[in-house]
Amino acid sequence: MILRALLTAYGALLCASLVDKRAKRGVRKVHDAVRANAHLVASDEKRWKRSKVDPKTLATRATKTRTVVFIRHGESTWNEVFNRKFDHTFPVRLIGGVIAELGKFFARDSFFLDSPLSATGVAQAQALRAHFATESASRAAKSQTKGYVGDVVDVMLGLRGKSVIASSNLRRAVNTTAHALWCRLSNAKANDKIIIHSALQEMARNVDTYALACKKGDFVPTQTLAKELGVSSVDEAKLFDASSNAGQKKLNRKGRDSMREFAAWVMNQDADVVIAGGHSIWFREFFKTYLPFDSTCPGKKKKIVNCGVVSFDLSFGVLPEHGEVYAIENVKEIYGGFAK
Known part of the structure; x- marks a missing residue:
């Protein structure tokens, strides 16, 4: 059910990207996220x-x-969330990061990817x-x-x-x-x-x-x-x-x-x-x-x-x-x- 909903949403985003620049940036963000996570799983560069x-x-x-x-x-911003102390403030930092990331979905910007x-x-x-x-x-x-x-x-x-x-x-x-x-x-x-x-x-x-x-x-x-x-x-x-x-x-x-x-x-x-x-x-x-x-x-x-x-x-x-x-x-x- 979740996968079907995600695929439906992505299909709608793809269609919208044909006529809307913000949607086009959203499609690129999805591609960026998939590629970045592929590197997370498959990379052996060190x-x-x-x-x-x-x-x-x-x-x-x-x-x-x-x-x-x-x-x-x-x-x-990645360091701010993950490289500081893992204390009671960590959940707050993480949730704040996720919210910031969602707010940048339609922009050529990101909180986690290529973190500024x-x-x-x-x-x-x-x-x-x-x-x-x-x-x-x-x-x-x-x-x-x-x-x-x-x-x-x-x-x-x-x-x-x-x-x-x-x-x-x-x-x-x-x-x-x-x-x-x-x-x-x-x-x-x-x-x-x-x-x-x-x-x-x-x-x-x-x-x-x-x-x-x-x-x-x-x-x-x-x-x-x-x-x-x-x-x-x-x-x-x-x-x-x-x-x-x-x-x-x-x-x-x-x-x-x-x-x-x-x-x-x-x-x-x-x-x-x-x-x-x-x-x-x-x-x-x-x-x-x-x-x-x-x-x-x-x-x-x-x-x-x-x-x-x-x-x-x-x-x-x-x-x-x-x-x-x-x-x-x-x-x-x-x-x-x-x-x-």
Whole structure:
């Protein structure tokens, strides 16, 4: 009876979608939910055969090196419900989330799928933005003094050197990246864009890792970004480059392959620094994979905190005995850092 009722309702929605845009978005939401739950059941992306080649073997034989900056997103609505304490407030948070999800059924929006920043996450991102705005002003003044050298943060903020900005194709990462570098991105003369790179999409089963920007070249929906930034509007075409968004991750995706894809992309950039907005599990797996086996860096076991910023050097080389090898060294916590 329930299945028949659901099929009847879906059939009615399909018919309505032929003439009504809201119904069409509802059909897409149903498809998104089915696909996201299929990934929840079938995904095995965090399991792969680990390489036995110690990244340390690259040592002095690297042919390319880039500095990479990871920016983890702020707290999401999914985190708000499921990652806080499972106490007496959990049922209230869960019911509130379900009600919010139902209210977004006919919109290209969701509470659980591709979960956006929560109110706490927005506050965290705004604090990050304020921090780097202050840093930018301070460093710009210092750069005028004789003997000032600067560091990776100067390059990150666009004060010197070459850098590119990338982000996962999930909303919380895109919005956090925009917040972090708004002092740079809001400068019309700089003409900087955030490159949406689907290789950075989080590697986990949960439906919050499903991208609403699920088709090749899709812009990430950022309906709340302008309000968060305190501006009248955000021009997607000017702020984002979605050419590297290959769309939704496949059911048979392996995290190893997405990390290697991103690492290869980093090495192909004509830049001193590559900035990447992304996710805790993806970042932790990247450190586990490319740090030397004997490294005691906390990044192997600990997540970067919400809105945390960490930099490191990524090297690449082709070794006759092992083929292509990537290695991480010089890990530095810039803001927030790793969980304690």
